Each structure stands twice: as C-alpha cells, then as structure tokens.
Amino acid sequence: MGMRVTFKCAGCGYTALVSGGPDGGMIAGTTTIACADCQELRDIPVEIWNSDEEQPVIQCPVSVEHSWRQWQFPDNCPKCDAMMERDEAGEWVRWD
Ligand SMILES: [Zn+2]
Numbered sequence: 163m164g165m166r167v168t169f170k171c172a173g174c175g176y177t178a179l180v181s182g183g184p185d186g187g188m189i190a191g192t193t194t195i196a197c198a199d200c201q202e203l204r205d206i207p208v209e210i211w212n213s214d215e216e217q218p219v220i221q222c223p224v225s226v227e228h229s230w231r232q233w234q235f236p237d238n239c240p241k242c243d244a245m246m247e248r249d250e251a252g253e254w255v256r257w258d
C-alpha cells in the first residue's frame with residue numbers, strides 16, 4: 163500500500179504531499195524526486211508491476227530538461243535548502 167504524507171519546510175513554509183521516498187502500491191512503484199528547476203517535490207512512477215508495457219523513465223513530469231535528484235526524508239527543501247519536517251498535523255493519504 164502507498165502512503166502520502168505532508169512535509170513542511172520551517173524555513174520558507176513550503177509544503178508537499180508526497181511519499182517521502184521509494185514507495186509501492188498495488189499497481190505501481192513510485193519514488194519522490196526534488197526538481198531543481200520547478201523547486202518542487204514530486205512523486206513519480208518508477209515501475210508498473212505485472213505489465214508488459216514499457217516502464218516509465220524517471221524524469222520531472224514537466225520537462226525532460228529539468229534536473230532532479232532522488233529525495234528521501236529526512237532531506238532538504240527544494241526551494242530554500244532548509245531541512246524539511248514531517249507535518250504530523252498535516253494530511254496523510256493512502257493512495258491505494
Ligand atoms: Zn524551504
């Protein structure tokens with residue numbers, strides 16, 4: 163089962179609802195990336211189970227030109243580089 167959690171930056175107030183690292187649901191595996199161009203955290207699909215289709219390429223969904231890195235909590239804010247915190251009062255979402 164996959165889970166999304168709210169992460170919050172104490173430095174600039176940025177929040178993101180992402181898995182916070184490699185995750186897996188019933189139909190696909192995802193991972194969290196920090197895109198340096200968008201300055202956003204994003205969950206992106208990395209693997210689709212039980213599929214003969216081509217597996218997704220890891221990239222920023224906005225553009226292949228964007229540079230990104232794998233993001234795994236605890237890690238830094240993509241906007242201001244301060245350490246992000248898990249927001250215990252924030253939203254927790256099961257996505258499958
Ligand atoms: Zn920040």
Ligand SMILES: [Zn+2]
Nearest residue numbers: 197200222228
């Ligand atoms: Zn991007």
